[in-house]
Amino acid sequence: MSDRDPTPSNSDEQLAYEDLSVGDRFESDRTVELTRDSIVEFGREYDPQPFHVGDDAPAASPFDGLVASGLHSFAACNRLATEAFFGRVAFLGGRGVDDLRWYRPVRPGDALSADVEVVEKRVSASDPRRGYVDVDVTGRAPAGDRVLGWRVLGMIQRRDPE
């Protein structure tokens, strides 16, 4: 779903660079819940800090109890952003990610949604078949307040490279 839905009539067709405008916004149509089990499993595999795996946190920890790894909330929201946007466009991969920020901890049972907004686009100077499209991804709590966010520097195929 998106506020302004530029989906081609043929729904199998992916959106190309030309179909996107700065300000276009795409929203996930579901939330994902970070369960205690999934938080601990992710933490043990990728971010084994005491406060991500359920061990007693050291006294100095700023967290009161188990919190999800920031990489876990990032990955979970990327899944939603892929359903809403990255999987719907002719995505050629990311050049990078900037400004990944966590605004508050994610605790067991928290549900997150995600939305994607196009913030910049330009044709590649080196390869006219590609467009650079930068998007801001925001993970939100059910009430809408942002929990985390980042900018993806993406590459999307052009339909008419000339």
Added chain:
Amino acid sequence: MSDRDPTPSNSDEQLAYEDLSVGDRFESDRTVELTRDSIVEFGREYDPQPFHVGDDAPAASPFDGLVASGLHSFAACNRLATEAFFGRVAFLGGRGVDDLRWYRPVRPGDALSADVEVVEKRVSASDPRRGYVDVDVTGRAPAGDRVLGWRVLGMIQRRDPE
């Protein structure tokens, strides 16, 4: 392991803000292999693009065959960086991540190492118990060339807040 090892004599003691200097470098003492199964499993869960889950890649894909999600190589190297650094310091969490970049695709069977370098430190103005320590994390191929990298804006406990 680290080039300059500031580990206290009591190995249970975590490194504090005061123990770290700009230029200190910490290296993982092992590599992690991204297997085909782990790439597909991660892709299905967090980044379900055709080129991350083993489906036929669209003609326009810049990748020839299956490649790991960039979030997967990021998370796998974060595990190594936690063993080498984040789990050895009195880490109070990350303020954010900047400049996450992927320099080349990661394919099934590729092994990665990670190293962490302290690039900036300063005491928090708002909370003298905390120090801000920024580090560059680099994921490397066995020959040493960098595969991905990012900067963590971290917070580390001070031993002597006065």
